[in-house]
């Protein structure tokens with residue numbers, strides 16, 4: 310039986326391992342002692358993403374309303390009339406996905422940090438504690454700071470960094486998410502407040518050249534009157550946006566954050582992983598069957614996942630870059646344009662996994678396209 314070594318036991322690693330275990334002997338190396346810890350994620354997913362992940366983690370809360378708070382403080386509400394996002398137990402999801410991969414036959418080795426990697430005639434990995442592993446195929450599911458990625462020569466186009474606190478604070482509305490825009494809380498990205506009963510998940514992501522996330526979070530708490538609320542837990546992390554280079558090389562494939570398979574508009578990575586895993590498995594199975602694990606033989610993977618996620622990634626990246634060039638004044642003018650029933654109707658009709666569709670839809674409406682034009686021009690030519 311051919312063999313695969315998966316580095317990283319997060320959602321991308323576990324889902325890949327479960328799929329590969331159908332036709333190969335799979336070992337997963339994970340540097341932490343257990344799956345899902347530490348948690349560096351908000352845990353927001355669409356109902357469709359949850360269906361694709363095919364797991365039932367605890368759902369802490371569900372949301373049908375989005376409030377966007379612009380820099381001036383103006384709040385624009387989009388009531389979608391149906392659940393668009395769930396707040397899930399992300400650590401629980403990681404545990405379930407790892408268990409499923411084990412049930413499928415994959416062997417997990419925890420506390421195993423892959424340190425030196427090579428992929429020539431075969432794949433060889435040595436761990437920090439001196440363990441040696443070899444296999445036919447290496448899958449890099451080792452997150453945003455991937456070591457495996459170096460073997461492909463790829464690198465993320467950019468990163469945003471995030472911080473998040475769970476605080477003891479009950480928000481008035483339990484079925485809506487607040488998203489905050491503006492340079493004082495989240496330059497280049499956005500901030501959020503998400504209710505789940507007596508607690509609230511408050512956090513933000515911002516571009517790398519922005520002030521420290523901890524400083525921005527202090528501003529956000531002060532603006533939302535939550536500075537004195539007890540902090541129950543803290544997390545932080547980086548999100549890769551876009552990729553220079555390829556997600557395959559001789560005997561190597563990348564998946565998840567290691568491949569920058571992240572929606573640039575929202576920073577969400579779980580949905581793209583669920584879409585990319587079947588492509589990885591299909592290409593690997595064909596390559597094993599052909600006895601050819603060369604880069605050429607693995608290249609259909611890249612074409613397939615990019616085709617599948619193209620709209621969201623390409624348009625999303627363009628929107629993200631344009632957004633980064635808008636000033637607070639521009640964003641406040643955008644507030645005036647999106648506070649509109651036609652826009653509300655469009656928001657209702659799209660999934661959070663295809664937010665770039667919203668832009669495409671708006672561009673098909675001559676009236677909205679005309680109104681968006683000055684902002685597109687400002688975004689493209691800062």
Ligand SMILES: Cc1cc2nc3c(=O)[nH]c(=O)nc-3n(C[C@H](O)[C@H](O)[C@H](O)COP(=O)(O)OP(=O)(O)OC[C@H]3O[C@@H](n4cnc5c(N)ncnc54)[C@H](O)[C@@H]3O)c2cc1C
Nearest residue numbers: 317319320321340351352353423452471546565566578579
């Ligand atoms: C602040 C923040 C909020 C987010 N919110 C959301 C959200 O609400 N919804 C959403 O869909 N996405 C969200 N994301 C993105 C999401 O968390 C990631 O896209 C997702 O975790 C990627 O999964 P992965 O398996 O590729 O990587 P990871 O989950 O990072 O898993 C990689 C694993 O590899 C292990 N590893 C790394 N290096 C090695 C090594 N050398 N040897 C062995 N093991 C190694 C790590 O320990 C880790 O367990 C958020 C990200 C951040 C930072």
